Amino acid sequence: MRRLLLALFLLLASVVPSLAVNPDEVLADPALEARARVISAQLRCMVCQNQSIDDSNAELAKDLRLLVRERLKNGDTDEAVISYVVSRYGEFVLLKPRFEAKTLVLWGMPAILLVAGIVTLVLAGRRRAARIPGAPLSAEEKEALDKLLRP
Structure with missing residues (x-):
């Protein structure tokens, strides 16, 4: 076989x-x-x-x-x-x-897109880190939330 x-x-x-x-x-x-x-x-x-x-x-x-x-x-x-x-x-x-002047964009586009993606990720990460977390709930707010969530 x-x-x-x-x-x-x-x-x-x-x-x-x-x-x-x-x-x-x-x-x-x-x-x-x-x-x-x-x-x-x-x-x-x-x-x-x-x-x-x-x-x-x-x-x-x-x-x-x-x-x-x-x-x-x-x-x-x-x-x-x-x-x-x-x-x-x-x-x-x-x-x-x-690889000529008229095909430069064709050859360079992968590198340009990679750099643009990295810059976008870095900026998004900085914005996320810069956000101030919300203040904790007060006792009254917790009580109102518990009433809403109870069946």
Whole structure:
């Protein structure tokens, strides 16, 4: 039984790495293919939008994978290929946006929100500590309260 489960697990595990790259897309040069896979993992499929073109089965993703491989075969650097795709499709095509002046808010927002949350908690704690507790109830007030609470 254990052997059967192990064989089934190995069979299923061997299917996972195939992803969406078709055999006819794979470059003959392993170094170029590795570079193409790294670049493809950084580019967003414009159809799926939450998948890289390396993982997507969409036709546009296939076209982009072929474009990346063609540019690499022509001698472009990785950055040149990415810049070419960004020039055609915009910054949205990058799964991880570049750190630039126009994306500063995007990159800085988590830190800004963290600082704002800490300041809010500190101010709320100070306000709570600054409250003066109410004066204790007088004997008459306790008696009136007891009358109200008794059934």
